[in-house]
Amino acid sequence: MSLREKKTAKKKADILRSAVEVIAEKGYHATTMEDIAAKLLMTKGSVYYYFKDKQDLLYQSYKMLLEQSNKMITEIINMNLPIKEKLEKVMKSHIVFIISERSSYGLKVKPEHYFEGEQLEIIFGLQENYANSFDQLIEEGIQAKIFSEVDVKIVRNLIIGAMNWVIQWYSTEGKKSAEEMAEIISEYLMKILIRS
Amino acid sequence: MSLREKKTAKKKADILRSAVEVIAEKGYHATTMEDIAAKLLMTKGSVYYYFKDKQDLLYQSYKMLLEQSNKMITEIINMNLPIKEKLEKVMKSHIVFIISERSSYGLKVKPEHYFEGEQLEIIFGLQENYANSFDQLIEEGIQAKIFSEVDVKIVRNLIIGAMNWVIQWYSTEGKKSAEEMAEIISEYLMKILIRS
Amino acid sequence: MSLREKKTAKKKADILRSAVEVIAEKGYHATTMEDIAAKLLMTKGSVYYYFKDKQDLLYQSYKMLLEQSNKMITEIINMNLPIKEKLEKVMKSHIVFIISERSSYGLKVKPEHYFEGEQLEIIFGLQENYANSFDQLIEEGIQAKIFSEVDVKIVRNLIIGAMNWVIQWYSTEGKKSAEEMAEIISEYLMKILIRS
Amino acid sequence: MSLREKKTAKKKADILRSAVEVIAEKGYHATTMEDIAAKLLMTKGSVYYYFKDKQDLLYQSYKMLLEQSNKMITEIINMNLPIKEKLEKVMKSHIVFIISERSSYGLKVKPEHYFEGEQLEIIFGLQENYANSFDQLIEEGIQAKIFSEVDVKIVRNLIIGAMNWVIQWYSTEGKKSAEEMAEIISEYLMKILIRS
DNA sequence: CATGAATGAGGCTTCATTCAT
DNA sequence: TATGAATGAAGCCTCATTCAT
Incomplete structure (x- = not known):
């Protein structure tokens, strides 16, 4: 270059x-x-x-965000860690990422409304990839008998929803740093999965 | 009339x-x-x-949604039911409401961006009222030693976030009815609270 | 009726x-x-x-105002008074009329922009009639050697302009009543005409 | 620049x-x-x-007109001329200006209806400045015993009114040029002031 | 490369006018 | 007669986009 x-x-x-x-x-x-x-x-x-145009800008921004998320989740999946810690790490990264970028907007939007054709396919692909990676972690935990036998897709959506919502209420002026908050949240959300 | x-x-x-x-x-x-x-x-x-104008339409729609939510939660709070069932009922109603109205958009938006002055105060008031009612239920459960001692506000936000997100992924064409889905989701989310 | x-x-x-x-x-x-x-x-x-429509309302209002003005000036012309007093009376009536009706708007407007066809002709006719009556008084004064030999049309326009303008600056909250003000103004304007 | x-x-x-x-x-x-x-x-x-918007356009047009008028009257005031000639010059310039710009509309309008806040203050200030300059000339003539002892404000309003009205009736297709007409008019209007 | 300027499509809003009741 | 409702044309304004310099 x-x-x-x-x-x-x-x-x-x-x-x-x-x-x-x-x-x-x-x-x-x-x-x-x-x-x-x-x-x-x-x-x-x-x-x-x-x-090219405004739409292009949106597409590339969104794509960048999704690629970063995917890169992050892939790296963590490939780490040599117990499954529970892996998933926690993913959740914490997701939350910190959302807070730091002050976005996730891409994720709040229905891509069908903004993209079409090849662009839409690529975006869907990236989203699916992230979802699949997430699901993979959950399934691994279930197979290891560490997580209870939940409906994987539903639980994944609940967890992602709860995390993406953080941007609505987390205030950078509050007492807790993004990392601390991510720690707390991931612990709570983990309860949905952990066997009791 | x-x-x-x-x-x-x-x-x-x-x-x-x-x-x-x-x-x-x-x-x-x-x-x-x-x-x-x-x-x-x-x-x-x-x-x-x-x-009057588009903004007025937004305000009144949003207000209507919030008022309905508040009415719903108040009614349930006043029922003579065990705390756990009350909270489950609230969650189920919330989810069914979101799916049936195909909205919750109000809830996904930062009111500060759309309202100001008196309107903003009223909206904030309604939101606060809903949040407080939710918190009240959680606290009651904690005091009854049925829920574990969580950070009430954080957990409330997680639960509401997970529920509001439903509209992003639930498809009315899927196998499960709104009620069935609400049942399943509330059960999962309850795990965040229930003592293990 | x-x-x-x-x-x-x-x-x-x-x-x-x-x-x-x-x-x-x-x-x-x-x-x-x-x-x-x-x-x-x-x-x-x-x-x-x-x-019939808004335009009709404008037309009839305007016509009414002009007719009243014409009625007024005709009545005064037919009075048995010295010419100077006649013209003064016309001016005072004109001013008081403008102040009391808070209008003269008709007169400030170019009728060509608002009317056409027969309506325009009628309005022009009424305006002309008023102007002619005014001119007639001035000419009478000139012939009687009481007014100096001015260009009648120009002077008439100046006087009417000065009077119509009153509505721009006369305040009903001031010290002078409409009648007092009319008295003063007509005296000043008369100076344009009176031989010195 | x-x-x-x-x-x-x-x-x-x-x-x-x-x-x-x-x-x-x-x-x-x-x-x-x-x-x-x-x-x-x-x-x-x-x-x-x-x-910015239509209102802005109106404001700036009006302001420009008033500023030009003020510039003109100030220049004339500072000339070394007999008071009578000064006032005549002002009147002639005023009339020629109105005819050439085909406007004075600004001056026919109640600024309170179109402006508010700071804009209104500025407009009022400019109008006042013009009026004061005019008054100053009249007063100077009175003190020099050249003009008779009239009510300055009223006479000023009458003169300005008569002049602003010119646009309603002066036709560029007539025999007299703007300058000739201005000459004639100012002579007539001067009669209101000149001692007899 | 960057920018000032220009454009036109599209969205919000007002309001004269019509009409069924 | 009177009115609540509905309509559509017209006007204001924004903004993505283009282009000459």
Whole structure:
């Protein structure tokens, strides 16, 4: 990658990060290209040099978020840890990620409304991959007789829902840090799974 | 209330219900007045006969949802039932309500972004009331030594989050009815609270 | 005229008066049918029983004002008074009329923009009649060697302009009554005409 | 000021001038953004690039007119001329200005209906400044025993009213040029003041 | 590359007008 | 007669997008 390419890539990443933040805060439709550009002291026009259109920006932001989540969960799955600790680690990472990025917006949205064709397939694929990884961990725990025999998909959805909701109520001004909160939450959620 | 007044009230309620559905489906900003009106075979203009503006429509829809939720939870609280059953009943009602209204959108939104002044206070008040009622049930269970000694607010938020998320994944075309699903979910979520 | 017809006529007159007031205050386009009706505790719908449309209301109001002005000036012309006193009387009446009706709006407007065809001709006719009457008085004064030999049309326009403008600055809360103010103004304006 | 800034300033001025003309012709409410833009072969959208909204356009047009008037009257006041000639010059300039700009609409309007807050204060300030300058000239003439001892404010209002009214009746297609007409009018109006 | 400017489609809102009751 | 409701045209305004410089 040449210097120029690197610069371009960096700029693209900057814009994506800015977009993620603003869209997460205000929602896709309420966010204007102006908003995204202004945050980077750019003009609207410049953003169009790097991204085809607003929809493209949304797609790439969302994709980036999902890829990061998938990367994270894959790494943890491949660690050499007891299943319970693995799942806890995933939950904690998920929560900290949501809080730090102040988003998960991608996850709150019905992708069918925003994407179509190939884009939609890719997004679905990434979401499915994450869900499957999650399910895999739950199933592993069940087989190890550490988790009780729950309906995997339902429980996965409950846990993800509870976690994604955190952004609605967690305040960075409160007493607990994101890590502490993630610790507490994952412990509570684990109760749904642990055999009693 | 005269016949005419009743008709007007009904129409208003119809519009609110339509608005709730569409906004829940597409989000506030992506929803047009046209969408809301078309669903009722009305014209945009007519909607303005009943509601001041789009914002007013959002406010009244949201308020209606919250009031219904509060009514529901209050009724259950006043029933003569064991605490565990009360909380389960609340959860089941919450889930069935969300699925049937195809919304909870109100609940997924940061009210500060959409309301201000007196409206915001009223909305906050209603939300707080619901949260407090929920907390009250949890605390009662803790005192009765039936629930374990959790952080009430955090657990409440987790449970509500998990439930509100249902709309993201539950499909009315699946095998389970809303009631069955609510039954299963409340059982799982109860595990967070029950002493082991 | 039957009782019913009388009632109708009265109602029409009421509406016209209301319309005159509101339109004078806010201007034709800024005035809504609602405004006019509300002032009489009526509904918009009712107004349409008496007047074809908004334009008709404007036309008839304007016509009424002009007819009243013409009636007034004709009456004064036919009085047995010295010419100077006649013209003063006309000016005072004009001013008091404007202040009391809080209008003259008709007069501030270019009729070509609001009327066409027969309506426009009638309005022009009434305006012309008023102007001619005014001119007639001025000419009479000139012939009597009491007024100096001015360009009649120009002076008439200046005087009418100065008078119509009164509504812009006269405050009913000030010290002087409409009549006192009319007295003072007509004295000043007379100076344009009086031989020195 | 860079070239680009100059261009922008020019465009803004163009739009203001266009707005002044159309609003003077049809009135604020009857004027559409389309009208204003079309006159300059622009699209509505472009106008919004330069002005926040229609109200802003009105405010800035009106302000510009008043500022020009104030500049004019101040310059004349500072000239070294007999008081009578000064006042005549002011009147003639006022009239020519009104005719050439085809407006004075600003001056025919009650600012309270269109502006509020700071805008209203600024407009009132500019109007007051003009009125005060006018009064100052009249008072100077009175003290010099050249004008008779009139009520300054009333006479000022009469003169301004008579002048602003000119736009209602002066036709550019008539025999007299704007300058000639201004000459004649100022002579007539001066009679209100001159001692006899 | 970046930006100021321009555009046009689309959404919100108002309001004159109509009409069934 | 009177009115509550409904309608649709028209006007304001925003904003994604394009383009010349």
